[in-house]
Amino acid sequence: MAADMLTQAIQELKDHKIRVTPQRQIILTYLVTHHNHPSVETIYQALDTQLPNLSLATVYNTLKLFVDLGIVIELQNGDAGTHYDFFGRPHYHVVCENCGKITDVFEPDLSGVEAKAAELSGYLVTSHNMEVYGLCPDCQKKLGVTRTAELRRLNLSHVD
């Protein structure tokens, strides 16, 4: 549950001797309880009432910290700006190339990939990230595409 993940993540900060400030707790709580893949701006605005003096720089700093710790991951969806996602459980993302929507898919089973990559590249592998692209159900309807029509179209022109 959410509370567990929060305390676990806060413990992670303590383990690394990183100060647990109100800003960090509140940003972390936001991320644990919202799975909308927020941008920096979204987080900043959402927390305006809780932390009226919160600085954008702090949001940036905090997110970078969380990403370095592996608590949070970064994603791009074609919009300007980076989006963030609490990474409590391994999952990957499917991104809509039309509207930018990001959907979680919990079905990793990519465990072998890291070992294989390490073997082939000589890298000391620490993590991986997988992104799948396509059209979300809503956009399929909006654009009136059927699976076959879409496949035909993709073969002839590019998406604007």
Place this chain on the structure above:
Amino acid sequence: MAADMLTQAIQELKDHKIRVTPQRQIILTYLVTHHNHPSVETIYQALDTQLPNLSLATVYNTLKLFVDLGIVIELQNGDAGTHYDFFGRPHYHVVCENCGKITDVFEPDLSGVEAKAAELSGYLVTSHNMEVYGLCPDCQKKLGVTRTAELRRLNLSHVD
């Protein structure tokens, strides 16, 4: 071979009724023959002698076009700026978290992922991208990390 991939990619432009301009041909040729995952700036400077009046905007426009067509893919390596890679053969990338180096790994075998993601998300899936992170062999030496030492370190503090 490279020449084949170039003509094939140019044919792709024609099929989509996209004009084959000198700028596009030259940028495409650069990408087909260089596998250094160049940034926009790298491409711009490399082509300065061939196309003295080339505009940065054209490089941006052209790369976006190629990405939309699926000829080229975008990657980030932690540096500022986006890097590009001709996608003649399916492969994925291993990125060094210390120096930003990007290494190709040709061993997809992720074919099932798209179908699975489509099934679980309802998206009409068109492509996917996989990135693996770690420390490249050079940085392992430079930093004097052994596999076990590194794993221990990763458990205790974050990378700066």
Place this chain on the structure above:
DNA sequence: TTCTAAATTGGAATCCTTCTAAAAAGTGTG
């Protein structure tokens, strides 16, 4: 060759992100 839509150019403008210096707030010690 001529015509038209598409592409390119170069510079301004925009927007995301980082930097900086000063103030504020944790943490440990005596």
Place this chain on the structure above:
DNA sequence: CACACTTTTTAGAAGGATTCCAATTTAGAA
């Protein structure tokens, strides 16, 4: 509890990547 020290936050400036724009040029078709 006060002190000293370090980390963190803040606000705004600065930086840098990318996009936008109007004017010019060009590719490709008729």
